[in-house]
Amino acid sequence: MALSEPFIKNHDCADCPIRHRAVCARCETDELRELEEMKFYRTFEAGQTVIWSGDRMDFVASVVEGIATLSQTMEDGRTQMVGLLLPSDFVGRPGREIAAYDVIATTTLTMCCFRKKPFEEMMAHTPHIGQRLLEMTLDELDAAREWMLLLGRKTAREKIASLLAIIARRDASLKLATTRRKIVFDLPLTREAMADYLGLTLETVSRQISALKRDGVIVLEGKRHVTVPDFDRLLGETGDDADGGLPT
Amino acid sequence: MALSEPFIKNHDCADCPIRHRAVCARCETDELRELEEMKFYRTFEAGQTVIWSGDRMDFVASVVEGIATLSQTMEDGRTQMVGLLLPSDFVGRPGREIAAYDVIATTTLTMCCFRKKPFEEMMAHTPHIGQRLLEMTLDELDAAREWMLLLGRKTAREKIASLLAIIARRDASLKLATTRRKIVFDLPLTREAMADYLGLTLETVSRQISALKRDGVIVLEGKRHVTVPDFDRLLGETGDDADGGLPT
DNA sequence: TCGCAACCTTGATCGAAGTCAAAACACCGG
């Protein structure tokens, strides 16, 4: 959900097995080395739970590869996704002991982790890192509030269109800025996960996707592969104003 | 929405007309003085707009007295509140030029403001302040996500009960922790504002409040003065687990 | 005191999304 540059960036580095290095864009090399030395990697299978809400969480991390969801569940089983973690997104809450949400790997997931304690110590004497984190948290807050508008006021069709637009944009930004042209991507979520994200049931999600397909807003190949022939047309279905306004 | 201590605290100070001083709990006196010198106050009438979404916003602020709302509006007029600002809450986004939401005074409102530029400069050489701000932003993020669960998955009755519980708690915490006993407070919002917060219509809000009254969960005197005879009973209506789990 | 304007409540009706149920599809291992 990051508007601004990621906390951690990919790079080309022969000795770095997953082409990934701890990089704060504004930091000096010494700090880089410090971060570099304390990092470690963890991977999870699709469907595995990274952490349960309420558990002690002694690390912070950055998503390297794959997708994870943040969600909350009520006792009776109703669940709501409160965030979608894509590569370069940050997970964890400096200064907090306990995880507030379930983090679940949707696909095979690789995260670049830092033990919380040393990370926090480093933050304390490296203002840039804290500032970077504050910016990213503000971005997440914006995204969460944008989502509140979606959950509280949008119709099912608008919700679906908004989700597709966000995923398309997020996906496209990694490849090429292709606004106003054909966009192709794969849905990283099941219908059920989409429903949990959008505050709908999976049946409604399915029906609305069928409707968008019927109306020619999207083209489906299989269940997951989506082609958007006219991205502006899709944006028009989101209910947002011309520019789309959505962060990410 | 702050779980942790407010960025700015009230205190007793004869030369401070509204008994309010810039205080970062962790800061040294020099920093205090610096903040102290750059602060200024602004007041707004009930109903006045503090700032429009999209406007340049060259200050950050802390609410001293009164209540304001953060909201987003779609072109066709649907609006969703994304935050409620009560005394001690922080407004503004260091590092951001433009306001992302409409900020509207619900009651007469007094804010303690700091020009953004000098405030940011101060942040740059005072890690404590940035850290404090990060913590507060994380709290807001938690609150926003809690609200996503409410908007996406709760019934109208649960939504109303949750809102009442939050206002009651917030209000009570300023006076006395009175969990599990009778709680009395005034609703600071019109039915319409509640509807915009909860993603409902004002008619539904009205009906559900009537229903809670009929069921004895709350007692109303006039339209705004609420008595909760049994706070746990109210919590039971929110759909949250035993403890209520809600931030704030 | 009246009249007006907010604000709130209540009723009747409607419709979007939820629920329940069945069937289609896809993918996998044997």
Next chain:
DNA sequence: CCGGTGTTTTGACTTCGATCAAGGTTGCGA
């Protein structure tokens, strides 16, 4: 190729909250 499991689609029906439409309160200024 088959049966099985998990995902997705589609249909029939229900329901919660929205919409439309009166009325009721309250407070204020003339």
